[in-house]
Amino acid sequence: MFIALLNCNANIYFANLQKYQNSTGNTNTNNDTMEKLRADLHTFASIRDWRPFHTPKNLAMALSVEVAELTEIFQWMKGEESHDVEDDIRKHIAEEVGDVMIYLTMLAEAFDLDPLICAKEKMKLNQKKYPAPEILE
């Protein structure tokens, strides 16, 4: 039952990912690394002279605002409705996920952290804190 639930969620995830990639024409490639994203963000901000405004405090606040914008999309939606949204809403979700990723990446960079490594390390801690239940046969 537990494994079936995981497989079901994974299938929904991959179906939605495929739908998003088909609608945007974007697929993640090996060229889209965290390192390249960090470099692109650094260049984008530098040529606009925005770097002085990117203090950790400001980046954390901007991240919080973008998470709120993402959350607002789902405000008042019923839980089941949030699984299958219209294409324009999916596009809006993608834009806000992008904003969140941008500010998260910039905030992490301010502390010389890689968000992917942070997530992997946190998953290890979570695995210890919340061990998988015994699977009944």
Ligand SMILES: [Mg+2]
């Ligand atoms: Mg936004």
